[in-house]
Amino acid sequence: MPDRLVDSHCHLDHLEPDAQAEAVERAVRAGVRGMLTICTSLAAVETVAAIAARFSPHVAMAAGLHPHRVGAEGAPSAATLEALANRPDVAGLGETGLDYFYDKSPRDAQQTSFRNHIRAAQAADVPFIVHTRDADADTIAILNDAAADGPVKGVLHCFSSGRALAERALDLGMYISLSGILTFNNANEIRDIVRDVPLDRLLVETDTPFLAPVPMRGKQNEPAYTVHTARRLAALKGVGESELAAATTANFARLFPKAAGLASA
Ligand SMILES: [Zn+2]
Numbered sequence: 511m512p513d514r515l516v517d518s519h520c521h522l523d524h525l526e527p528d529a530q531a532e533a534v535e536r537a538v539r540a541g542v543r544g545m546l547t548i549c550t551s552l553a554a555v556e557t558v559a560a561i562a563a564r565f566s567p568h569v570a571m572a573a574g575l576h577p578h579r580v581g582a583e584g585a586p587s588a589a590t591l592e593a594l595a596n597r598p599d600v601a602g603l604g605e606t607g608l609d610y611f612y613d614k615s616p617r618d619a620q621q622t623s624f625r626n627h628i629r630a631a632q633a634a635d636v637p638f639i640v641h642t643r644d645a646d647a648d649t650i651a652i653l654n655d656a657a658a659d660g661p662v663k664g665v666l667h668c669f670s671s672g673r674a675l676a677e678r679a680l681d682l683g684m685y686i687s688l689s690g691i692l693t694f695n696n697a698n699e700i701r702d703i704v705r706d707v708p709l710d711r712l713l714v715e716t717d718t719p720f721l722a723p724v725p726m727r728g729k730q731n732e733p734a735y736t737v738h739t740a741r742r743l744a745a746l747k748g749v750g751e752s753e754l755a756a757a758t759t760a761n762f763a764r765l766f767p768k769a770a771g772l773a774s775a
């Protein structure tokens with residue numbers, strides 16, 4: 511019996527319906543019995559909700575607008591996002607944040623959208639999921655502003671930032687989620703930072719269909735591959751794979767109470 515893992519961040523709507531069913535089945539068989547599938551577009555909310563319903567109790571959802579899509583869709587209001595956050599099937603808001611690497615949306619619009627997601631998450635008392643790339647200083651500034659308004663419950667997904675952002679996020683009580691990037695040869699700097707992150711703040715994810723971990727690198731990613739990142743993370747933290755699985759799954763349930771069923775699915 512494999513240990514129980516949760517893939518805290520995947521995009522099942524990026525797969526064809528048949529491929530979704532096969533991927534969920536392989537994940538469950540691999541011990542990845544819970545998956546949080548994440549919206550990148552508000553136009554996709556109902557599609558993603560239908561996927562979560564189809565694969566219940568193994569799949570739950572988060573709703574939000576990816577920074578890449580803010581330019582095309584416009585920054586949503588906090589009221590729109592708060593209404594989504596209050597849906598019983600929405601476990602969190604995201605993914606939101608800042609991506610200054612690809613710069614696919616105007617930076618001021620990305621910032622407005624990010625702030626509105628956090629404001630709505632705080633109002634509805636749900637966690638938010640942060641995508642941040644080449645934007646550490648502005649991410650820290652927005653998180654600091656949010657902390658003045660209330661608790662900052664969230665996760666830095668697919669962690670690939672610098673130490674200052676990691677430390678600030680941890681100080682604020684946030685979590686850090688590791689993707690397949692953790693297994694890449696050139697990720698020494700990330701591994702150095704992650705070594706110092708307490709075990710009770712770590713999550714694991716695939717970001718399916720992107721970023722397949724070693725030894726699957728180059729293939730289309732899928733939730734079952736969470737096991738490879740978890741294995742590498744256990745070695746890095748100097749704990750057994752069972753302990754790592756138990757900790758990250760408990761962390762997931764603590765951060766995402768509305769999706770806590772994934773931890774026992
Ligand atoms: Zn992302």
Ligand SMILES: [Zn+2]
Binds near residue numbers: 548605
């Ligand atoms: Zn993502």
